[in-house]
Amino acid sequence: MKKNIVCLPGDGIGPEILNIATEVLEFVGETFNHEFTLKNYPFGGNAIDDYGVSLPDHTLEASKCADAVLLGAVGGPKWDSGIERPENGLLKIRKELQLFANLRPVSVSPETSKLSPLKEEILKDVDFTVVRELTGGIYFAQPKRRTDEVATDTLTYERHEIERIVDFAFKLAKKRRNKVTSVDKANVLESSKLWRQVACEVHSRYPEVELEHLYVDAAAMELMRNPRRFDVVVTENLFGDILSDEASMLPGSLGLLPSGSYSTTGPALYEPIHGSAPDIAGKGIANPIGMLRSVSMMLADFGMSSESSLIESSISATLRAGFYTKDLGGNCSTDEFKNELFKELKKGVQTHV
Ligand SMILES: NC(=O)c1ccc[n+]([C@@H]2O[C@H](COP(=O)([O-])OP(=O)(O)OC[C@H]3O[C@@H](n4cnc5c(N)ncnc54)[C@H](O)[C@@H]3O)[C@@H](O)[C@H]2O)c1
Secondary structure: OEEEEEEEEEOOOHHHHHHHHHHHHHHHHHHHOOEEEEEEOOOOHHHHHHHOOOOOHHHHHHHHHOOEEEEEEOOOHHHOOOOOOHHHHHHHHHHHOOOOEEEEEEEOOOOOHHHOOOOHHHHOOOEEEEEEEOOOHHHOOOOOEEOOOOEEOOOOOOHHHHHHHHHHHHHHHHOOOOEEEEEEOOOOOHHHHHHHHHHHHHHOOOOOOEEEEEEHHHHHHHHHHOHHHOOEEEEOHHHHHHHHHHHOOOOOOHHHOEEEEEOOOOOEEEEEOOOOOOOOOOOOOOOOHHHHHHHHHHHHHOOOHHHHHHHHHHHHHHHHOOOOOHHHOOOOOHHHHHHHHHHHHHHHHHHHO
């Protein structure tokens, strides 16, 4: 199979983890006879330095024409006080590629369950996906303004934005365990009242799927108290951002979780859920697992299930062999993890090709 993959390494630890992802993709391409075209483009803070904008036109054009986009992470203190921030590029690429659905799968593997701050009995059988609305809500709606005395953000959702993300969640639930938890703040927010109303309307098209509603504060608590109750959690942009970072504590680190963002027609974008981690950038200790699992999601979406499961099983084997990065309580470097991972990939080829 031929695939054109646009790579956006970004800032901080982004390039460190994306380099490993491209090496793994080259290995998978050679092993399984695929032709992956992998080309890096400027994006984020580095693009501000070189082009004055976080999402240069040629990066956007290449992304629109790609089969998929792989993103490391953007941002850092260097660009925090500028008018053009790296995060603007993130919001812009999501909007331009119409990536309205952000999928963030959360599961706890036996290799990491002992690393979580939560008790092992709470983590047993945890397997759910957060479906976060990604192109609407308070991150995008106007007006937005700030003076030294007052600042305003606007939270707006239109019916069609809610309908398409909730529909996406129900379709996903049908392939899983037939349960959707819709998270809102309908006791206070008007946008949440519309969200709940539309969720109920969409539910009437999927009677075989159970729908429950939770307020976001209760959902945050339930994620820690009884996470195995969840199958598909659908929620708006801001709540999804916060709840999925919270959920990363179930497997034990922000560095473990992948994500995929989807439109109805164009290329999907895959990235770990964490940021650019400026506190550890350049130290060679970043955990590449969230990035590698994002690659595995991409390959599964290409229909390359053996390739995807080879990556997953090699990550598990690397952890079983005792290679834990610092965020997981270990002392292995990113390079040591990569070297062991490649040993496992080579061993795993016999069973996966
Ligand atoms: N999609 C993105 O590119 C994205 C997402 C979130 C934050 N950001 C940006 O990233 C910058 C830093 O934000 P932050 O510090 O709040 O969040 P962060 O996710 O970068 O880091 C939070 C903590 O988790 C650790 N961490 C994160 N990923 C890790 C990994 N792979 N391995 C080991 N440790 C890891 C970091 O060292 C840090 O202590 C900011 O500029 C922010 O705007 C970007």
